[in-house]
Amino acid sequence: MDKAQRMELERSAYDNQQAMIKQAEQFIIRFRAKSTKAKQVQSRVKQLEKLERLELSESERTIHFSFPPAMPSGRDILQMDQVNKSFDNKKVFRDVCLSLQRGDKLGVVGVNGAGKTTLLKIMAGLEAAEGDISLGHNVVLTYFGQHQAQELYGESSILDTVYHAAQDMTVTKVRSLLGAFLFTGDEVDKQVQVLSGGEKSRVALAKMLVKPANLMLLDEPTNHLDITSQEVLQEAMAQYEGSIIVVSHNRAFVNSFVNKVLEIRDGRAILHEGNIDDYLAARKQLEEDKAGQQKKEKSQKKPQKSAPVKTEQDASGSGDRKEDRRLRAQRRQQLNSQLKPWKNKAAAAEKQVEKLEKRKEELEVLMADPDLYADQPRWLKxxxxxxxAAKQLERQYAVWEEAQGKIEEVENES
Ligand SMILES: Nc1ncnc2c1ncn2[C@@H]1O[C@H](COP(=O)(O)OP(=O)(O)OP(=O)(O)O)[C@@H](O)[C@H]1O
Incomplete structure (x- = not known):
């Protein structure tokens, strides 16, 4: 039996005992005053006294949560082409193009009011927009937004609400998840309608997480979670095999599991490879390059303070040619320094593509061998x-394409 199975068993035994204790206690409270039940009440009191109470060890008390498995989707999960969105006459964004593949975990960033929530709702089909939006083959999507809390049924208990949303989860597993979201013991029996806004939001999040899906859209999921619950969710997100699109101001949380970042800025959406740290480093570099460029241009425009006195030769035009040559060389240098990081990136991606394609081919040969299929553990490996390798190859192609696009952009601008 592996560790996870043992933990599940121990927790299940613990939960069963807790349920039995609760029943006995309720019986005692209810019939304490009834003389006809005195014998049964006494026997339960004794039973509770004699009971060797199970304890959860520290590691068992640490809550882990893994998502229920969903059938895998096709390779492409979401495609957006020239998507525009306006409210009344106010444009939120335009020409949004995006293509995500299975397993991609995308963080959406932007200043307040940039349109992150709106974009997520459009992806979830909850908000209309102009343009083409399509989900890939077999994509099963779930969405969590702040308004989900208002849609809970008030008279249901917390446990019932989440348990009914789950398809193949045991009560023990649901309780464990609720524990991760700060609902322990009897609290899970509370009716949803008596809960605070933050508590309702946590129930709505748990309800969403137990539904089997291969694409999760989450809008500010950590808003009402404490640090331990955030860590539980973070770990589960990192291990999740499906795709995630998340809007969150919680940088540490998002940074730990995303592999792509979509920046919404001035009504445009720009895709960056890597996590939030990579995105911020790339932006810093871009801003520094831009500032350096502007400084150079400014200094070129300024008249030279100590302009050399023109000689006859200068007046004949050869001095202007010299200056022209100097400026051209300077421009070439600027261009090269702008192109260099992208050229390096493209070259590195090309190398990776070559390596990965070779490995993929080798694996394809291996997988065509019927002997391998007979050896299930090796086949799985x-x-x-x-x-x-296929996933990484896709990523490297995307990196290469992005770098090539930038190179062309810079060259066309020059
Ligand atoms: N239903 C609506 N009607 C009119 N304007 C709206 C509507 N929903 C959003 N907006 C406007 O669209 C813009 C984008 O809003 P959105 O909530 O998507 O931004 P956000 O990036 O998620 O912001 P925040 O980080 O503050 O949550 C804002 O200017 C907002 O006022």
């Missing part, structure tokens, strides 16, 4: 490596 090889097919996992194959999927991973």
């Amino acid at each position: 090889v097919s996992k490596e194959y999927n991973e």
Whole structure:
């Protein structure tokens, strides 16, 4: 039996005992005053006294949560083409194009009011927009937004609400998840309608997480979670095999699991490879390059304080040619320094693509061998490596394409 199974068993035994204790206590309270039940009440009091109470060890008390498995989607999960959105006459964004693949975990960033929530709702089909938006084959989507809390049924208990949303989860597992979201013991029996706004929001999040899905859209999921619950969610997100699109101001949370960042800025959406740290470093670099460029341009425009006195030769035009040559060389240098990081990036991606394609081919040969299929553990190992290589290959292609696009952009501007 592995550790996870043992933990599940121990927790299940603990939960069963807790339920039995609760029943006995309720019986005692209810019939304490009834002489006809005195014998049964006494026997339960004794039973509770004699009971060897199970304890959860520290590690068992640490809550882990993993998502219920969902069938895998096709390779492409979401495609957006020239999507525009306006409210009344106010444009929120325009020409949003985005293509996400299975396993992508995307963080959406932007200043307040940039349109992050609106974009997520459009992706979830909850908000209309102009343009083409399509989900890939077999994509099963779930969405969590702040208004979900208002849609809970008030008369249901917390446990019932989440348990009914789950398809194949045991009560023990649901309780464990609720524990991760700060509802322990009897609290899970509270009716939803008596809960605070933050508590309702946590129930809505738990309800969403137990539904089997392969694409999760989450809008500010950590808003009402304490640090431990955030960590539980963060770990589960990192291990989740499906795709995630998340809007969150919580940088540490998002940074730990995203592999792409979509920045909404001035009505445009720009895709960056990597996590939030990578995105911020790239932006810093871009801003520094831009500032350096502006400084240079400014200094070129300024008349030279100690302009050399023109000689006859200068007047004949050869001095202007010299200056022209100097400026051209300077411009070339600027261009090269702008192009260099992108050229390096493209070259590195090309190398990776070559390596990954070779490995993928080797694995394909291996996988075509019927002997391998007969050896299930090896087959699983090889097919996992194959999927991973294919995923990485897609990423490297995207990096290469982005870098090539930038190179062309810079060259066309010059
Ligand atoms: N239903 C609506 N009617 C009119 N304007 C709206 C509507 N919903 C959003 N907006 C406007 O669209 C813009 C984008 O809002 P959105 O909530 O998507 O931004 P956000 O990036 O999620 O902001 P925050 O980070 O503050 O949550 C804002 O100017 C907002 O006022």
